[in-house]
């Protein structure tokens with residue numbers, strides 16, 4: 042057990058992760074809980090280089106699915122060892138924009154790597170480390186992608202076909218339903234309602250943490 046807590050926001054493109062993160066920051070600030078932010082892939086200088094490699098659509102050669110999978114976990118390893126674990130040990134809370142559930146959904150669901158492969162790489166990289174709480178913003182691929190398109194240019198992964206995102210979505214839902222530390226929020230609701238649910242989950246989590 043570390044003194045800090047790791048809270049992760051997950052969801053497909055256009056689900057509203059950025060504004061969810063701001064809502065969490067507000068609650069932590071109200072409780073005077075010190076925190077840092079991370080994002081995946083990325084979050085350290087080296088991991089940010091890996092992020093550029095994985096998101097760029099401008100490579101001369103095709104990035105293989107295997108490379109994509111390994112780069113996601115390479116980035117996660119850098120972030121975990123160099124930022125997340127040291128922060129938690131100091132008692133800081135960490136708000137993560139994506140974590141392992143993204144790989145499970147995009148590479149496991151979208152790219153169809155089987156669970157055995159996913160577990161093997163996750164075990165090597167994370168050694169059993171898990172977020173304390175994950176808020177999964179659930180949105181249909183159609184609505185999410187139309188929001189992402191309205192924001193501007195799509196990255197390499199965002200250019201995938203609809204079937205890919207349908208598999209990602211199905212895997213997110215399947216895994217979220219199985220894990221009591223993952224709270225699903227309907228992200229197609231009005232922003233005020235989404236934020237209210239986020240406030241409630243974070244308040245409940247903080248109060249339970251104070252009692253333990």
Ligand code: TMP
Pocket residue numbers: 054081082113138139140141143144145147148198199
């Ligand atoms: P975003 O966080 O800016 O949305 O971009 C990250 C992209 O990378 C997004 O399309 C989801 C994808 N991704 C994976 O495919 N696997 C992962 O493990 C992570 C963290 C992200």
